[in-house]
Amino acid sequence: MIRIGNGYDAHRLVEGRPLILGGVEIDHPTGLLGHSDADVLTHAIMDAMLGALALGSIGDHFPDTDGAYKDISSLILLQKTHDLINQKGYRIGNVDSVVAAQAPKLKPHIAAIRKSLAECMGIPDSLISVKATTTEEMGFEGRKEGMSAHAVVLLTAI
Numbered sequence: 001m002i003r004i005g006n007g008y009d010a011h012r013l014v015e016g017r018p019l020i021l022g023g024v025e026i027d028h029p030t031g032l033l034g035h036s037d038a039d040v041l042t043h044a045i046m047d048a049m050l051g052a053l054a055l056g057s058i059g060d061h062f063p064d065t066d067g068a069y070k071d072i073s074s075l076i077l078l079q080k081t082h083d084l085i086n087q088k089g090y091r092i093g094n095v096d097s098v099v100a101a102q103a104p105k106l107k108p109h110i111a112a113i114r115k116s117l118a119e120c121m122g123i124p125d126s127l128i129s130v131k132a133t134t135t136e137e138m139g140f141e142g143r144k145e146g147m148s149a150h151a152v153v154l155l156t157a158i
């Protein structure tokens with residue numbers, strides 16, 4: 001039995017916030033704004049994991065009205081989401097994802113991001129693909145107003 005899920009997220013870029021993608025802090029003049037650490041990539045992956053089992057969205061499980069999640073590392077939420085899918089009898093088959101950002105160049109950080117996500121879930125990093133693209137200066141990502149991320153997750157029954 002296999003299940004597939006799709007996730008999308010976007011956050012605004014502002015000064016005075018750290019830029020965190022896949023749990024890795026990246027040196028950059030602006031960072032993502034949100035109730036948690038606003039890790040747009042991790043959020044898209046979590047939403048895809050929940051979607052695969054029709055368990056709603058991260059907003060249902062970790063509401064931004066709950067003070068417990070203020071500035072929380074999204075890796076903690078990813079771990080909880082991974083525990084939940086395990087409890088439901090599924091494990092990660094593979095993850096594919098893409099971050100849309102005009103800047104900074106993410107290529108030098110991809111290996112560290114994959115390792116961070118894999119270690120968080122206790123799975124090999126060969127199961128996690130992370131890609132990056134610019135939008136050729138089009139749209140909010142292209143104007144550096146924000147970043148977005150898409151993820152697809154395949155789950156297989158344990």
Ligand code: MG
Binds near residue numbers: 011
């Ligand atoms: Mg989000």
